[in-house]
Amino acid sequence: MKIISILIVTIIFGCINVSAQPKEVKKAAKSVFKLTTYKADGTIIAESNGVFTSSDGIAISSVKPFVGAARAVVTDAKGKQAEVTRILGVNELYGIAKFKVNVAKTEYSPVASVPSKPGDAVWLITYGGDDAKPTSATVKNVETFMSKYSYYIFAFQAPDNSTACPFVNAQGQVVGLMKPSSTSTDIHAIDANFAIDLKTNGFAISDSFLRQIGIPPALPEDKDQALLTLIMAEQNADSVKLPAIINDFITSYPSLVDGYSALARLQVNEDDFEGAAKTMETAIKEAEKKDEAHASYGKIIYDKLTLKADKPYEPWTLDLAAEETDKAYSINQLPTYRHQQAQITFTKGDYEKAYNEFIQLLNSQMRNPELFYEASQCKVMMKAPQSEIIALLDSAINNTDTLRIREAAPYFYARAEAYNAIDSFRQAVFDYTRYEILTGGNVNDRFYYTRSLAEIKARLYQQALADLAAAITISPKEPTYYAEMASLQLKVNLTDEAIKTAYVCIKLAPEYSDGYLILGLAQIGKGDKTSGLANLEKAKQLGNPQAQALIDKYSENKN
Numbered sequence: 001m002k003i004i005s006i007l008i009v010t011i012i013f014g015c016i017n018v019s020a021q022p023k024e025v026k027k028a029a030k031s032v033f034k035l036t037t038y039k040a041d042g043t044i045i046a047e048s049n050g051v052f053t054s055s056d057g058i059a060i061s062s063v064k065p066f067v068g069a070a071r072a073v074v075t076d077a078k079g080k081q082a083e084v085t086r087i088l089g090v091n092e093l094y095g096i097a098k099f100k101v102n103v104a105k106t107e108y109s110p111v112a113s114v115p116s117k118p119g120d121a122v123w124l125i126t127y128g129g130d131d132a133k134p135t136s137a138t139v140k141n142v143e144t145f146m147s148k149y150s151y152y153i154f155a156f157q158a159p160d161n162s163t164a165c166p167f168v169n170a171q172g173q174v175v176g177l178m179k180p181s182s183t184s185t186d187i188h189a190i191d192a193n194f195a196i197d198l199k200t201n202g203f204a205i206s207d208s209f210l211r212q213i214g215i216p217p218a219l220p221e222d223k224d225q226a227l228l229t230l231i232m233a234e235q236n237a238d239s240v241k242l243p244a245i246i247n248d249f250i251t252s253y254p255s256l257v258d259g260y261s262a263l264a265r266l267q268v269n270e271d272d273f274e275g276a277a278k279t280m281e282t283a284i285k286e287a288e289k290k291d292e293a294h295a296s297y298g299k300i301i302y303d304k305l306t307l308k309a310d311k312p313y314e315p316w317t318l319d320l321a322a323e324e325t326d327k328a329y330s331i332n333q334l335p336t337y338r339h340q341q342a343q344i345t346f347t348k349g350d351y352e353k354a355y356n357e358f359i360q361l362l363n364s365q366m367r368n369p370e371l372f373y374e375a376s377q378c379k380v381m382m383k384a385p386q387s388e389i390i391a392l393l394d395s396a397i398n399n400t401d402t403l404r405i406r407e408a409a410p411y412f413y414a415r416a417e418a419y420n421a422i423d424s425f426r427q428a429v430f431d432y433t434r435y436e437i438l439t440g441g442n443v444n445d446r447f448y449y450t451r452s453l454a455e456i457k458a459r460l461y462q463q464a465l466a467d468l469a470a471a472i473t474i475s476p477k478e479p480t481y482y483a484e485m486a487s488l489q490l491k492v493n494l495t496d497e498a499i500k501t502a503y504v505c506i507k508l509a510p511e512y513s514d515g516y517l518i519l520g521l522a523q524i525g526k527g528d529k530t531s532g533l534a535n536l537e538k539a540k541q542l543g544n545p546q547a548q549a550l551i552d553k554y555s556e557n558k559n
Contacts, residue, residue: 021134024172025123029132030077030107032125032165035061035084037069040214045069049127051166051174052101052108053196057082060177060195062164063090063097070214070240074101077129086218086244089198092209094190095179098198100218109166111192112173115150118142122167122175126159135159137167140186145194152176152189166192202228205236205245216244219252226252230262242266255288261296268304273313276300291331295340298324302344318348335366346374351381372396373411386422390415409438416454425458445474449481452488461492479509486518490525498522513544524554 031052037045045068050061059074066072072084088098116122116139123134141153152167158178167175167189176189202225204210204217219226226249233245246266250259260283267276280297287293301321304313322344329337342357355378358371376392393415400408416431432451436443448471455464468485475481482505489498499522505515520535533554540547 021123021136022170022172024170025125025134025168028109028123028166028168028172028174029125029129029134031109032127032129032132033059033074033076034127035065035072035074035164037065037072039068040070049162049164050074051125051177052076052106053111053174053192055105055108057101057103057106058088058098058108059084059101060096060098060174060192062177062179063092063095066090066097066213066215068212068214072099072215076103076106077127077132079129084215086248087200087210087213087215088218089195089200090210090213091194091198094194096177096190096195096198098195099215109168109172109174111196112169112171112175113193115142115191115193116152116169116175120169122169124158124162124165124167124178126162126165134168137187149191149194150176151191154187154189155185156187158187200229201225203232205229205232205238205241211236214240216241216248219245219248223253227256227258230258234262234265254286257283257287257289257292257296260287260293261300264297264300265303268300268308271308271311273304273311273316276304277315289332291328291334291337293328294324294331295328295337298322298328298344299340302340302347306347318344322348335361335364338364339366339371342374346378346381351378354378355382367399369396369399369408369411372399373414376414386418389418393418406438409435412438420454423457425454426460428454429458429460429463445471445478445481448474449484452484456488461488464488465492477508479505479512479515482508483512483514483518486515486522490518490522495522495525499526511542513539513542513547516542517544517547517550521550529554 033050033052035048035050039045046065048062048065050059052059066087073081074084075081083102084099085102086100088100090097118139118141120139121136122139123136125134126132135156135158137154137156139152140155143151143153145151152175158180162178163180165178167178169175174192176192177195179188179190200217200220202220204220210217217229219229230245230249233242236242243266246259246262249256250263253259260279264276264279264283267273267279280293280300284290284293284297298321301316301324302318304316305318305321322341325337325341325344328334329341338357339361342354342361345357346354355375358375358378361367361371372392372395376389376396379389379392393411396411397408397415400411412431413435416428416435419425419428419431429451432447432454436447448467452464452467452471455461455467465485465488468481468488471478471481472485482501486498486501486505489495489501499519502515502519502522505512506519509515516535517539520532520539522532523529523535524532533551536547536551536554540551
């Protein structure tokens with residue numbers, strides 16, 4: 001009789017367990033997948049889990065496996081694999097990712113609209129399809145974060161390899177994703193609604209965390225944010241993400257010029273000029289604003305001809321760039337199109353006409369410092385008096401907003417060159433220095449060398465020595481810098497230093513005559529006329545035009 005009773009209890013208990021696991025919970029197992037991420041070389045980075053939350057392949061999982069990944073693949077409950085194509089949103093703090101998987105239709109589990117409460121029964125579903133064995137659990141505690149999301153805490157032993165697996169309620173709805181605690185034995189879960197609400201914005205492409213993920217981010221749903229994403233993607237120039245973002249933009253906004261223009265610029269960068277031409281022809285056909293399409297095509301042609309002149313493409317000429325720009329202006333008479341035409345005119349070499357066009361634009365709503373600068377460059381090419389050039393550059397600088405003063409950097413450099421031309425060396429040095437400051441010190445060795453020459457003429461010898469040292473630090477194998485430094489050291493009676501610097505110059509460039517000339521003069525200055533004259537003779541043999549006169553001068557006084 002006892003045996004029968006035990007059997008009955010066992011049967012009843014088993015029935016209770018079966019009834020406690022609704023069929024919707026078992027069905028939810030079909031939406032759980034395995035996530036595998038890879039480096040660019042195909043090496044596996046990590047494996048985890050996740051769950052589809054919509055039939056068209058929207059999914060959520062842990063973000064950690066994506067860090068450093070060039071691609072990711074999901075394997076669904078039936079063993080079918082599919083690529084992760086876009087990152088829809090991430091949160092580094094809570095370790096959650098939302099993404100799109102390349103599937104036409106898939107099994108999914110909807111996200112619970114009503115949060116679970118302490119004491120509610122839920123089930124943790126691991127990857128395995130029909131073989132999956134949901135583990136029942138009871139919500140121990142619920143905390144609220146960001147005022148509307150739930151952070152669940154459970155007290156139970158989770159199965160191995162269940163990180164990022166979903167907890168579902170009795171209706172088979174996803175409550176949250178499993179996350180082991182880093183401070184206790186408790187098991188936690190992040191509200192699935194939080195993951196679903198993740199989205200990208202216009203700055204996603206430059207986000208420091210997202211940049212660690214090689215899979216492209218999705219375009220934001222807002223058009224302006226999508227356009228910002230496109231702009232930021234071009235600035236970042238990611239060879240994988242940029243083409244994807246451009247393609248997404250054209251697909252989403254086929255009547256906007258911006259996507260086609262970005263694609264054409266990318267094709268020009270890759271020397272696919274024919275492809276770029278076809279892209280812009282499509283833009284002209286499809287774009288709602290035809291003037292923008294023609295203007296953009298003209299700009300792309302102009303940029304190619306000025307920046308990639310060494311890569312010929314016969315159909316593209318400055319005349320074609322001007323023609324496309326004229327078409328834009330005939331449709332919509334915007335000053336920006338006139339400005340583009342003036343730039344093309346300048347590049348064609350008609351400097352007087354370009355100058356008049358830039359000056360006329362100063363009377364339009366487009367009036368800005370760049371127009372004064374461009375007009376000054378016309379004057380330079382027309383060989384106008386330096387006073388006229390400086391006056392235009394003064395206007396360019398004075399009309400630059402103080403909040404955007406960094407934009408005036410090229411104006412200061414151009415004015416420094418103009419001051420140099422009229423022997424106003426100290427003013428030139430001042431403007432070179434302003435340029436250096438405005439560029440944040442982002443200058444090259446030629447800049448330091450150029451400024452040092454102005455400083456020498458201005459008798460600012462200490463500053464000149466410092467600039468020559470800076471030029472040498474950046475380009476330690478350029479003999480001209482050593483020769484100039486040795487010459488200046490000799491000039492300020494640093495004779496020993498001049499000899500050392502001249503030796504370095506000769507070692508770097510044995511056929512460079514200036515090194516021997518300066519070394520010879522320095523040695524004579526130290527009283528070693530024999531060695532000095534020998535080095536002057538070597539400079540003469542190498543073709544130095546000053547050497548013979550110096551040999552004659554010091555030979556007369558040799559005894």
